[in-house]
Amino acid sequence: MQRGKGMKFVGDSRIKAEGKMPNVPKDYSEYPGKTEAFWPNFLLKEWMIGAVFLIGYLIITVAHPSPLERQADPTDTMYIPVPDWYFLFMYQLLKYEFASGPYNVIGAIVIPGLAVGALMLVPFMDTSKERRPFKRPLPTGFMLLAFAAIFYLTYESVANHDWEKAKAQGAIREEVQFDPESEGYQIYAGSSCISCHGEAFEGGLGPALSNTGLTADEIIDIAHNGIGTMPANQWTGSEEDLQVLAEFLENLK
Amino acid sequence: MLNKIYDWVDERLDITPIWRDIADHEVPEHVNPAHHFSAFIYCFGGLTFFVTVIQILSGMFLTMYYTPDIENAWKSVYYLQNEVAFGEIVRGMHHWGASLVIVMMFLHTLRVFFTGSYKKPRELNWVVGVLIFVTMLGLGFTGYLLPWDMKALFATKVGIEIAASVPFIGEQIKILLAGDSTILGAQTLTRFFAIHVFFLPAALLGLLAAHFIMIRRQGISGPL
Numbered sequence: 001m002q003r004g005k006g007m008k009f010v011g012d013s014r015i016k017a018e019g020k021m022p023n024v025p026k027d028y029s030e031y032p033g034k035t036e037a038f039w040p041n042f043l044l045k046e047w048m049i050g051a052v053f054l055i056g057y058l059i060i061t062v063a064h065p066s067p068l069e070r071q072a073d074p075t076d077t078m079y080i081p082v083p084d085w086y087f088l089f090m091y092q093l094l095k096y097e098f099a100s101g102p103y104n105v106i107g108a109i110v111i112p113g114l115a116v117g118a119l120m121l122v123p124f125m126d127t128s129k130e131r132r133p134f135k136r137p138l139p140t141g142f143m144l145l146a147f148a149a150i151f152y153l154t155y156e157s158v159a160n161h162d163w164e165k166a167k168a169q170g171a172i173r174e175e176v177q178f179d180p181e182s183e184g185y186q187i188y189a190g191s192s193c194i195s196c197h198g199e200a201f202e203g204g205l206g207p208a209l210s211n212t213g214l215t216a217d218e219i220i221d222i223a224h225n226g227i228g229t230m231p232a233n234q235w236t237g238s239e240e241d242l243q244v245l246a247e248f249l250e251n252l253k
Numbered sequence: 254m255l256n257k258i259y260d261w262v263d264e265r266l267d268i269t270p271i272w273r274d275i276a277d278h279e280v281p282e283h284v285n286p287a288h289h290f291s292a293f294i295y296c297f298g299g300l301t302f303f304v305t306v307i308q309i310l311s312g313m314f315l316t317m318y319y320t321p322d323i324e325n326a327w328k329s330v331y332y333l334q335n336e337v338a339f340g341e342i343v344r345g346m347h348h349w350g351a352s353l354v355i356v357m358m359f360l361h362t363l364r365v366f367f368t369g370s371y372k373k374p375r376e377l378n379w380v381v382g383v384l385i386f387v388t389m390l391g392l393g394f395t396g397y398l399l400p401w402d403m404k405a406l407f408a409t410k411v412g413i414e415i416a417a418s419v420p421f422i423g424e425q426i427k428i429l430l431a432g433d434s435t436i437l438g439a440q441t442l443t444r445f446f447a448i449h450v451f452f453l454p455a456a457l458l459g460l461l462a463a464h465f466i467m468i469r470r471q472g473i474s475g476p477l
Contacts, residue, residue, distance in 0.1 A: 034288055039276035045287050049296050050303050057304075057346070057353060065341055066348030068334055071327040072406035074437070081407030084397050086355045086390075091411070108415045120383040122366070123376035131369030132477050143366055170403045 069170030079169055082161060089153035092160075115146065168207075176201045176210040176252060184248025187241045192234060193223075201252060206230060209249055216246035274469055283476035295473070297361035302461070304354040309454070311347040319399065321446035323439045326401035351393055358389060370474040378467040385460045388453055395449035401442060409445070410437055 036042055073079075083091050090112060094100050099107025118125075126139045133140040178185055178201070188194055188201075196206035203209070214222070220242055226232035235242055263269055282288050284295040318337060320329040333340040362382065365371055371379035398409040417427040424434065430448075432440025 033282035034285070035279040035281050036285065038278050038280050042280040042285065043276075045285070046296065046299055049286065049293065050300065053300055053303070057307075057349065060349050061342060061345035064345075064349075066334070066345045067404075068327075068330060068400055069402035069404050072323070072401045072403055074406065076403070079403055079407050081411050082404065083408045083411065084393060085352065086393065087408075087412075090415075094415075105418050105420065108418045109420070116383070116387065119386075120380055123371045123373075123379050126369075126372070129372070131372060131474075133367045133369070136369070140367065143363075147363075 068172070070172045080162075080166065082166060085154070085158075088157040089150045092153040092157035118142075173202045173208055174210060176208075178252060182248065184245055187237070187245045188248070191237055191241075191245070193245075196230075201249075210252045212249070212252075214250065216243070216250045219246040219249050278469070281473065281475075284473055294360075294364045297357050297364055301354060301357040301361050304350050304357060305457075305461070307346060308350045308354060311343050311350065312450070314343050315347055316450065321399070321443050323401060323442055326399065326442060330400045330402075351396060354389060355393065358386060362386065368474065368477060375467075375471055375474065378464060378471070381460055381463050381467065385457065385464060388457050388460060392449060392453050392457070395445045395453065398442065398445045399449060406437070409441070413437060413441075 082088075090107075093111065094104070094107045096107065097103075099111065122139065126136065128136060130136050189199075196204055197209050198204045201209040212219075222230070223235040223242055223246070224232065226234065259268075284292050286292045286296065315333070318329055318333040318340070320326055330344070334344055335341070365379065365382070394409075394412055398405045413427055413431050416430060417423040419426055428434050430441070430444060431437050432444050
């Protein structure tokens with residue numbers, strides 16, 4: 001087949017200038033079936049599908065802003081890690097007894113390695129000419145099994161993860177402005193409150209104490225009677241101190 | 254006018270055959286959703302590439318603000334997310350695109366698998382496709398650390414420990430990725446940034462080129 005337009009290069013007599021290739025594409029009626037030109041006919045139709053896809057993509061983007069947790073703090077040993085959703089099945093696999101602890105290498109390396117290796121070698125293991133999935137039950141069966149396993153492990157991981165707690169442990173904590181010399185803070189630092197609500201009211205086992213929207217009376221009530229997982233009778237100091245502390249917390253921004 | 258420019262360039266560089274190879278070819282009926290609606294399954298590969306292009310473009314814009322150091326990485330992402338005009342959209346597209354590309358690539362893999370399209374003569378293209386899959390997972394893993402927030406740091410810690418459990422060379426892989434045998438910090442962040450922005454995209458572009466050249470050489474697999 002003659003390719004190119006037979007350019008004549010300066011000082012090169014081996015290339016013929018004759019036999020120009022016409023700048024007209026081959027007629028598509030020469031191909032079987034209802035074929036059509038990739039450019040531009042088919043590409044425009046593809047773009048219709050791409051546009052619908054893009055609209056969906058943009059709707060997700062606008063409806064769900066991408067998450068950002070608080071700045072990484074390597075000293076926080078309470079944090080329970082979780083990978084991005086498409087690694088959850090591997091994360092779940094490592095929780096099983098046969099794939100963790102002394103057998104960690106099985107869950108972390110052997111099983112994923114075998115899976116990727118098998119996937120890569122599929123064309124060399126399934127060498128029959130048959131292409132229809134129902135006519136080659138072994139490859140189809142293994143792939144469906146792998147798909148079911150990934151789906152099941154991902155589901156188990158999602159169902160067993162405490163997403164509320166995960167959200168709370170990663171939430172961005174506002175830095176609270178307060179005067180450490182103030183009477184309110186002195187009372188706070190001397191009480192048991194500080195062990196759960198943090199040295200700077202940033203929270204810990206209990207929630208952060210800034211911007212609670214609670215009145216002083218409500219805070220006193222919680223200190224006496226508890227709320228949620230906080231038990232009652234946590235306040236052991238005097239009523240006068242509690243009143244000062246509650247008013248201090250009410251105004252803590 | 255355009256024709257004249259084209260002819261001027263073509264006369265010197267002979268670009269018509271290149272153009273023919275890239276764009277001027279027939280699309281068979283059985284992959285065309287306009288003729289058979291079920292042929293939309295043949296769009297998954299193209300949509301994967303579409304999202305990949307969006308990932309590259311949005312990523313290029315993100316690096317205009319992002320700073321890969323542990324003091325400022327989180328702050329720069331926070332600023333980008335909350336202060337920069339359309340920063341939330343660009344970061345959002347990169348964030349969701351990272352998930353979508355995995356979804357579309359997975360669907361594309363299933364399509365090729367269940368239509369038996371990996372069979373002779375297309376074995377090599379399947380192998381390249383699996384390598385693209387692994388590269389994409391690597392991009393997802395390295396990109397996850399870059400915002401330097403809590404989930405990023407601790408998920409990467411787990412990931413690095415998994416890499417360290419590789420027999421014989423685990424420790425070396427860990428040091429290569431993290432930059433240190435015990436600390437996961439400033440060095441890790443710059444390494445992950447370099448891997449995410451230079452090494453893996455370079456590998457990805459090479460693999461994609463091989464993937465597409467092979468498709469053009471072999472054509473799409475016939476109807477079942």
